[in-house]
Amino acid sequence: MAVEKDIAMNPAIELQGINKDYGHFQLKDVSMVVPKGYITGLIGPNGAGKSTIIKMIMGMVIPDQGEIKRNGQRYISDEGSFKETIGYVSDENIFYDFLTLNEIIKMTAPFYKTWNTEHLRQMMEVFQLSGNQKMRDCSKGMKMKFAIALAMARKPQILILDEPTAGLDPVFRRDLLDLFNEYILDESRSILFSTHNTDDLDRIADYVTFINRGRVVFSDIKDEIIDRYVVVKGNPELLDADIRQELVGIRESDHGFEGLSSDRSRAVALFGDSVFYERPTLEDIMYFTSKGERRFGQSEAIYT
């Protein structure tokens, strides 16, 4: 596919061999790319390292080892002009609680050369946000909407959002995903967003990076990942030690098992007609992979 060339030629952001040791938690040899002109999703369970990676891209966390290239450059002498091209939405509220939205806008605008008040007003209207409201009176979802509007209204080249859909209702969530799709229409803008709501990515993501316990499980074109994996469902008698080894993760009950194989053709060769095959969702892949590594809940129940 011609698409693959795009990654090599045009990464908006590139992480290579990143290591970071926090003692209780490590990022190990993390490499990933945010290709220019596409939507990249960063998925992983809670505490997998998603936010740390995003903070590294933003320069808020310094890696022990490895390099981060932004717009193809390793060091950016002019950090300010780089930040100008990025719109960042944190997963926490980073604004002063006691200010109104209008006051926050007035405070933020001078930091940027390109500021589009008119577009911001427009977005706030669509998002149903009132400028006179104090931050502390906003709901979690409204705070997130405001942060998104503030980041997007400047139309930055790269949009980086940490769990943007977390506190949002399903209606607005879908509208937001539509907006993301529209945002990359012009081919030059890129979006990276982390989520544990993998439904968000099943449809719109072009690339997906999956982080589990500080390591990259995969970082690839979403469609190719989905094609590679397969969910198998069958009778528990089929599961012997060898078969268990073949599966990334298994969920067993008295009535049958479900497992994930990372190699569709191998699974078909192995199981033939004896099981039921299903196209996985990203959630299936995330679930079975983290389950497989944790070996949690395999036959022993917590509440007995």
Next chain:
Amino acid sequence: MKAVKTIHLNIILSHSSGEPIYVQIEKQIRQCIMQGMLKPGDPLPSIRQLARNLGISVITTKRAYNELENQGLIDSIVGRGSFVSGSNMEMIREQRLRWVEDKVRELLEECRNIPLDVNELIEMIKLLDREES
């Protein structure tokens, strides 16, 4: 604005059918071309525009277009977009007939296994055809 001939293209996607999205797009556009709803030379929506309208990944859409291009059904011209190809209609029909032939072969194989007489099969086909139309 240049006056561009706009075409009407209906694409309906199912996210729960288990069939890959790119295959669904490819099939539906192919059907439009086969049935003459899209004529040779007709412009298709740009990949990004279609992805946006359908609310899906750009790469998924690109893959569907690539497949159609490989089948000789559409031509993509850098900077201008994709158009329904006029060159290949005869070959497409041939290919589809061959595909039907293969299916019939499979069907006959099944019938021999049951066994079911060819005439009975033909009756069954006629009956089903009447029911569906």
